[in-house]
Amino acid sequence: MTEGTKTPRFKLGDHVRKTKGSEWEGRVVGTYSTTLTPEGYAVESDAHSGSVQIYPASALEPATPTVDAAFAVLAKGRCPKCGGIMLPGVALESTLVAGDKDLGGDGITVSPGGPGKLIPCIKCSSCGWSVTG
């Protein structure tokens, strides 16, 4: 490993997680530099909004935001519409199928059809407003 590389490993807003040990995954919200840790990052947890922990760059790796993590945030939150409790669930999303070009060549008819697929969602228990991953 080359020391003295000046390119920061991560930038603000990057999604990172700890490489080992306790689970911590979230967004880079700040940087720090100390004698022992020339390059360190403050990471706000996805699952615990507002909770920040700091780690040296070497303890972090890039992470892709997972649906689970997004859901963890939402599941703890309230409906943005009515303040009701959000509950995880599953929605059936019908697959759009392109039909024959039968409208004089103006375009392609797209209609609900196909097998459909189950997608995870979170739904307000009060007003029914839902989000899907």
Ligand SMILES: [Zn+2]
């Ligand atoms: Zn609601």
